[in-house]
Amino acid sequence: MRWTMGLGLVALLGLGIGAARAGTPAATYSTLGNGVTLIVSEQRSVPAVMVQVTLDAGARRDPAGKEGVAHLAAELLTEGTARRSASEISDAIDFLGASLESAADADMVTVSLAVLRKDLDAGLDLLADVLLHPAFAEAELTRRREAVLAGIRAQEDQPGAVAGKAFQRALFGSEPYGHPDEGTLHSVPKITRADVVAFYRRHYRPRQALVTAVGDVATAEIQAKLEAVLGSWDGGPAAAFDYPAPQPVATSPVLIDKPLTQANIILGHRGVARDNPDYYALTVMNYILGGGGFSSRLLDNIRTRSGLAYSVGSMFSVNKAAGSFQVVMQTKNASAHDAIARAREEIDRIRREPVTDDEITEAKLYLTGSFPLRLDSNRKITGFLSQVEFYGLGRDYAETYPQRINAVTKEEVLRVAQLYLKPEQLLLVVVGNLSEISLSSAAQAP
Amino acid sequence: MVAVVAGALVASPAAALTYAGRVREQVLPNGLKLLLLEEHKAPVAVFQVWYRVGLRNETLGRTGLSHLLEHMMFKGTEKVGPEEYSKIIQRNGGNTNAFTTQDYTTYFATMASDRIGVVNELEADRMAHLQFQEDLFAPERQVVMEERRLRTDDSPVAALFEAISAAAYTAHPYGWPVIGWMEDIRQSRLADLKEYFQQYYTPNNAVVIVAGDFDTAQLAAAIEKAFGAIAAGSPPPPVRAVEPPQQGERRVTVRREAQLPFVGLAYHVPNLHQPDAAAIEVLAGVLAGGKSARLYRELVYRRRLAREANGSYEYTSKDPGTFTLYAQPLPGKTPAELERALLAEIKKLQSKPPSEREVEKAKNGIEAGFVFAQDSLFYQALLLGQYEIAGDWRLIDQYLPRVRAVSAEDVRRVAATYLIADNLTAGVLDPLPPQPGKRMAPAPAPHGMVH
Numbered sequence: 001m002r003w004t005m006g007l008g009l010v011a012l013l014g015l016g017i018g019a020a021r022a023g024t025p026a027a028t029y030s031t032l033g034n035g036v037t038l039i040v041s042e043q044r045s046v047p048a049v050m051v052q053v054t055l056d057a058g059a060r061r062d063p064a065g066k067e068g069v070a071h072l073a074a075e076l077l078t079e080g081t082a083r084r085s086a087s088e089i090s091d092a093i094d095f096l097g098a099s100l101e102s103a104a105d106a107d108m109v110t111v112s113l114a115v116l117r118k119d120l121d122a123g124l125d126l127l128a129d130v131l132l133h134p135a136f137a138e139a140e141l142t143r144r145r146e147a148v149l150a151g152i153r154a155q156e157d158q159p160g161a162v163a164g165k166a167f168q169r170a171l172f173g174s175e176p177y178g179h180p181d182e183g184t185l186h187s188v189p190k191i192t193r194a195d196v197v198a199f200y201r202r203h204y205r206p207r208q209a210l211v212t213a214v215g216d217v218a219t220a221e222i223q224a225k226l227e228a229v230l231g232s233w234d235g236g237p238a239a240a241f242d243y244p245a246p247q248p249v250a251t252s253p254v255l256i257d258k259p260l261t262q263a264n265i266i267l268g269h270r271g272v273a274r275d276n277p278d279y280y281a282l283t284v285m286n287y288i289l290g291g292g293g294f295s296s297r298l299l300d301n302i303r304t305r306s307g308l309a310y311s312v313g314s315m316f317s318v319n320k321a322a323g324s325f326q327v328v329m330q331t332k333n334a335s336a337h338d339a340i341a342r343a344r345e346e347i348d349r350i351r352r353e354p355v356t357d358d359e360i361t362e363a364k365l366y367l368t369g370s371f372p373l374r375l376d377s378n379r380k381i382t383g384f385l386s387q388v389e390f391y392g393l394g395r396d397y398a399e400t401y402p403q404r405i406n407a408v409t410k411e412e413v414l415r416v417a418q419l420y421l422k423p424e425q426l427l428l429v430v431v432g433n434l435s436e437i438s439l440s441s442a443a444q445a446p
Numbered sequence: 447m448v449a450v451v452a453g454a455l456v457a458s459p460a461a462a463l464t465y466a467g468r469v470r471e472q473v474l475p476n477g478l479k480l481l482l483l484e485e486h487k488a489p490v491a492v493f494q495v496w497y498r499v500g501l502r503n504e505t506l507g508r509t510g511l512s513h514l515l516e517h518m519m520f521k522g523t524e525k526v527g528p529e530e531y532s533k534i535i536q537r538n539g540g541n542t543n544a545f546t547t548q549d550y551t552t553y554f555a556t557m558a559s560d561r562i563g564v565v566n567e568l569e570a571d572r573m574a575h576l577q578f579q580e581d582l583f584a585p586e587r588q589v590v591m592e593e594r595r596l597r598t599d600d601s602p603v604a605a606l607f608e609a610i611s612a613a614a615y616t617a618h619p620y621g622w623p624v625i626g627w628m629e630d631i632r633q634s635r636l637a638d639l640k641e642y643f644q645q646y647y648t649p650n651n652a653v654v655i656v657a658g659d660f661d662t663a664q665l666a667a668a669i670e671k672a673f674g675a676i677a678a679g680s681p682p683p684p685v686r687a688v689e690p691p692q693q694g695e696r697r698v699t700v701r702r703e704a705q706l707p708f709v710g711l712a713y714h715v716p717n718l719h720q721p722d723a724a725a726i727e728v729l730a731g732v733l734a735g736g737k738s739a740r741l742y743r744e745l746v747y748r749r750r751l752a753r754e755a756n757g758s759y760e761y762t763s764k765d766p767g768t769f770t771l772y773a774q775p776l777p778g779k780t781p782a783e784l785e786r787a788l789l790a791e792i793k794k795l796q797s798k799p800p801s802e803r804e805v806e807k808a809k810n811g812i813e814a815g816f817v818f819a820q821d822s823l824f825y826q827a828l829l830l831g832q833y834e835i836a837g838d839w840r841l842i843d844q845y846l847p848r849v850r851a852v853s854a855e856d857v858r859r860v861a862a863t864y865l866i867a868d869n870l871t872a873g874v875l876d877p878l879p880p881q882p883g884k885r886m887a888p889a890p891a892p893h894g895m896v897h
Contacts, residue, residue, distance in 0.1 A: 369539020
């Protein structure tokens with residue numbers, strides 16, 4: 001077990017993509033006969049290959065009342081196929097020392113294979129089998145459903161998770177982003193095998209799939225192998241998805257009483273979508289406000305100067321549709337009021353007066369200069385290429401990103417702070433020992 | 447059986463990844479050791495400074511000092527202001543942090559390799575000139591108390607693991623929490639830290655490890671220039687504590703409000719300094735190496751007792767540690783059922799060796815994990831540091847050969863030798879039900895569910 005000093009929350013704004021010297025990793029792009037987009041990057045440093053399949057089949061597509069079906073569908077892929085039982089799959093993967101994992105978040109499903117070069121064929125055969133022929137057996141669904149429900153209960157013992165879910169629910173209500181990806185104690189028991197199968201048939205379509213392969217293999221070779229194992233994947237066009245118009249939400253504080261020593265606090269409101277043109281100015285603004293670790297104003301105020309919290313930071317969670325802006329922190333119950341007041345003070349200040357020359361320079365230096373760190377392993381390159389493609393950021397993104405960041409001015413930082421930070425709309429969520437917390441005025445908007 | 451297993455383990459991909467021959471070792475006249483691993487796959491380098499001090503060097507009433515000093519290392523020198531270290535690294539496009547464990551305290555910065563000189567200068571400066579100011583110490587002590595609340599006090603499972611460790615050790619500091627007991631943190635003084643710094647933060651008690659895209663000769667010269675003038679200190683006092691053999695089972699219970707119970711079983715076991723360690727590593731793989739391993743397959747999958755069942759063993763600890771098995775019951779299952787199931791799995795392994803295929807699978811998993819880890823520069827530097835602190839970085843190259851030499855009978859034998867009742871500390875999280883009526887002002891639930 002280890003204890004870290006922690007930088008607070010790192011900026012989630014962005015896909016963790018900076019940019020500068022290194023440039024875009026060399027990659028080839030092609031399309032399989034059935035419409036799958038293939039991205040391949042040859043990297044010979046380790047005798048292994050990473051393959052990621054990315055699909056627009058995340059939890060935002062859950063039908064109303066069946067929240068959690070996208071998550072269950074993704075998790076059940078590796079729990080049995082037409083040819084192999086769940087045990088046969090895990091035994092085969094473990095015997096290769098490989099990993100094969102599938103997961104869903106709000107927007108996307110990823111199926112990821114990490115395999116030694118010498119076992120590539122066996123790994124691809126398993127990957128294709130779980131992706132194309134999942135059995136969704138009733139017994140496996142029962143097991144996963146039970147595990148998901150137990151997991152939801154176990155999260156109740158994690159104060160940060162309790163606060164995060166309460167925030168999400170209060171902010172987005174019945175909209176697609178309003179429910180936890182894994183569903184709820186209410187919705188998960190109602191999900192049937194027919195729901196899972198219907199979801200899979202509707203959303204797991206080759207024409208909306210990206211496959212990214214990075215590692216110790218020639219481009220032509222992996223292309224041929226993938227065409228061979230995925231070529232039979234058939235299906236019509238992908239189902240379109242329109243996020244519904246946002247509903248008005250209540251901004252009254254959400255206070256949850258638990259016998260904790262710390263108040264777990266989230267202060268935030270609606271944010272922006274990934275395709276918002278102000279994304280880059282917001283990235284710079286948020287770095288200065290609370291995304292930049294020890295360089296951020298929130299951390300300096302609430303941790304370094306006052307010792308009120310171990311971890312404090314702000315982020316814009318960007319999605320296909322508008323996500324959220326959040327300040328997240330934990331402090332002993334008695335200082336909750338003080339910490340919230342300081343967070344509000346910093347949100348107000350960055351809207352009131354321009355940031356300093358030093359601050360904007362430092363933010364740009366970090367955001368552009370840290371780019372090579374985002375691409376220093378094959379695992380990271382796989383994630384980078386997949387996300388750039390999934391969000392349509394342009395295949396020259398690593399070159400355009402620093403230009404866009406460097407073009408941001410102090411005036412623009414002030415403009416986006418005033419436009420996208422909304423003190424009067426801040427929703428406060430506190431999970432803690434309410435008898436020790438006094439929130440009389442902190443809970444109110446100024 | 448499944449067709450894909452045929453042809454596995456033809457050649458060993460890890461064979462090319464030995465460390466001897468790739469790492470340059472050098473010791474400066476003041477005792478500072480350098481380990482440099484040049485690798486040009488990306489224009490990035492990770493620079494780490496390891497101090498040979500951690501929980502094992504602490505004393506009762508002063509636990510948590512190593513970790514608290516780690517925080518104070520970011521509070522500046524004559525030349526560099528408080529928290530400036532992190533800001534300078536970030537301004538140069540780098541990421542930095544530090545961590546403290548039972549055996550060591552490590553500082554690291556990862557950055558574009560053409561900037562690595564910046565961290566070299568900063569690390570040398572704070573090893574030589576760290577400042578100790580009361581007005582900076584007081585809030586930082588509060589920060590660490592918040593860290594303890596966050597990581598341990600408000601986490602039922604973390605609190606259980608703390609209690610298990612405290613019961614498993616009677617004479618060795620490994621029984622205490624790395625972050626320290628809350629009262630020890632509260633009562634810590636600046637003078638303690640200053641003394642601790644002078645004692646342990648000397649070049650002869652430190653190792654500089656750099657991995658990545660640089661020229662070894664140039665970098666070695668630059669490090670010597672930055673650190674060479676720092677005077678050696680007197681050697682730190684040896685740690686004399688030795689945990690006596692356990693004589694009978696120990697049992698702890700943590701009772702507090704929680705949703706689900708939790709069970710942990712800790713057994714004292716040898717580490718890499720003893721021949722049995724490799725067999726324990728394979729044993730850990732047989733029991734807990736993936737979804738096809740015994741604990742998952744039996745407790746989670748087949749019998750549906752647990753939502754999670756796993757194991758943990760630290761091969762590279764400096765002093766012998768524990769092998770821990772743990773599991774969280776599914777709702778409706780009791781900790782007693784789960785403990786019986788865990789003990790039954792141990793008993794099976796004690797009476798009959800695992801199959802050859804299981805042993806092969808565990809070894810394949812260990813070997814492939816070792817290969818995948820080479821994808822990360824940070825991890826390669828970490829591995830060098832962990833082995834160097836435990837004894838000698840060259841021991842890394844013995845790891846896979848030792849693992850490969852383990853037989854099924856070895857696995858049975860170590861299970862029968864160490865995983866016995868007299869050597870067990872069992873811990874149970876026994877949840878108290880939530881107080882009724884304490885949820886206030888919940889947000890409107892869109893589908894009527896209770897959060």
